[in-house]
Amino acid sequence: EGASEQCQFMLDHDNVKQFNRWDEKDTEEWSNKVLDGLVEAWITEAEANGLADARGYYETYKELVQDVTQEDLDKDPVIACVNEFYDQGRNER
Numbered sequence: 001e002g003a004s005e006q007c008q009f010m011l012d013h014d015n016v017k018q019f020n021r022w023d024e025k026d027t028e029e030w031s032n033k034v035l036d037g038l039v040e041a042w043i044t045e046a047e048a049n050g051l052a053d054a055r056g057y058y059e060t061y062k063e064l065v066q067d068v069t070q071e072d073l074d075k076d077p078v079i080a081c082v083n084e085f086y087d088q089g090r091n092e093r
Contacts, residue, residue: 007081011088019085 010016022030039058046054073079085091 003077003081007077007084010081011084018091019082020091021079021082 010019043054043058046057051057074083082091
């Protein structure tokens with residue numbers, strides 16, 4: 001609900017010109033550069049905050065993500081917001 005309200009706030013303000021998604025090439029490049037370090041930092045932080053077996057939790061998360069469908073992604077409020085910007089012609093496709 002919060003992301004949906006924030007999206008509407010951005011849509012209602014003319015000074016927010018666009019809300020883009022990265023293309024696959026840019027996403028892959030970013031992932032290759034930083035993902036491993038981010039995961040390790042998250043595991044360290046999560047365990048420091050009391051999550052037992054954060055690495056196992058992350059591995060389970062990765063397995064579950066494989067089952068996500070495009071329909072599921074379309075329900076994601078952030079993805080829906082980006083799509084709304086595109087639908088209104090405020091982003092270049």
